[in-house]
Amino acid sequence: MKNILIPTDFSQNAKKATDYALSLFNEQDITITLLNVFYIPYASADVVYSYSDIANENVTQLFKHELERINKKFPDLKAKIKTSFHAGDVINVVCSIEKKEKIDLIVMGTQGASGLAEVFMGSRTTAMIKNVKTPVLAVPEQAQYKPAKRILFAAGEKLIGQKVNIAVLKEIANRNQSKIEALYVSDCDENKESIIQSIDGELNLNFGEIPCDLIVKDGLNVEKEIQKYAEQHPIDLMAMITSRGSIFHESVTKLVAMHTKLPLLVMHTNTKTD
Template identity: 30%
Template sequence: MKHILMLTDFSDNSWNAIRYALSMFKNIECTFYLLTINLLPSYTGAKTSVRANQEKLRKSILEQSEADLQYLLKRIEKSLPNSKHKFVTNVVYGSFVGTVKKMVSNYKIELIVMGTKGASGLKKIIVGSNTAAVLSKVDCPLLAVPENATYKKPREITFVTDFKVAFNHKMLDTLKEVTTLNNTSLSILNVLEKGKNLDDEQTSNKRFLNDSLNDLEHSFYTLSKAEVDEAVQCFVESRAIDMIVMVTKDRSFLQKILIKPTVKNISYHIETPFLVLHE
């Protein structure tokens, strides 16, 4: 049984991410934890009447969120019924990252699913502050699904890496699982500055990765470009890549590709999901 955390704010964007994840794991027995987090300002030292009103507001918001989650469950059961899938609803009043960390620990979460607005909606800022915080502070794989992504059986997944990461089995198990889920081919992309070559550490890590993936169909590709996001753009578009995988330690890659890309027309962010792994 796989344990997956799906965050929702009841927007069309978060619904699309939920629908994508349910379709992606349609043949796998899963428990999905539907989580909505309510944030309210605290009034330290406020008068009793203010605290009472705040508590009443808090209770009202939590009740509405619970009702919204139950409606979401009915929508899932109607749109994507699946006897292999179980659901647990969670309505929380607290900090965003702290709540996600607690959920991951308490329920042994193996994957977090969140929706992203896409480049057109956020003017080159692909993920919002909450998603960026989860990426950097929560030790759990995260699937970021753009608002215009539609699930279809993946033909090819691309793992973008600079080979500076010491690949571990937990990380690679997630990569293998996603790749084998639909018998998908895996392309491993490295972007090098012109005139540069892999150093000894990178070469060793590449060799280890190749050996670890020997039971999967995979290929290595190297592009020489000044800008990482431009190279990924070209690769993804030329091969019609269905998903991009990265590792959090590749900070420069994450920053250039997922957080604040410099390429003007970053179309792959509109439709291509990102799976971010942790070292």
């Protein structure tokens, strides 16, 4: 992994995401781009130019303060930090940048526990995950960085026979000498054993020598079973695979709403694995 993109509005949530990313990926060969996107309201050309100049000056100062904060907090900083700001819609800008600059991971802060269940469905993080092809690491405001020794991976049928970009998850696991606990929640008995065998085969194929245990639980509510497991075990990071469809919203939203302290790595199906 070489390039990480962190959209920022300079809020505490965004700073939490930046700090988490730097703690996890503070290496000389990694470039982290802090991206600010500002909205210019519709107006005459003269007003737009004036607004853009003001925004430019303000964002430059905010980036200066943020870089000072980062250097103070990370005196042994090894990763290269770049800053970038654009006018427009944040989703469109990120989708353009992820392709042009070959972004490997997008890191975003999520809102605090209060009101999360109500507003997260329409939040920028959810919209980002839905629209980008790059894996997204959602970092809750209450998350505290610690090495990801135990990773809870929500395994399911989406893993079977799909092209999934799990390179980021494998890199995190290798960096931290992690153990991956792949949890499959079965909601029926039909073809259960066949599905379990297929998932186990995919896990062995994808993770190779990385320690990975398949845990099977019966239950009708996948999110609640994942929540229960995470609460009963010292999990440091959650990971899941999703497809960009309608079901995706509910799964991601429920998982993040339930876990206001655990970062969540979301990877997509139908993307290249190289």
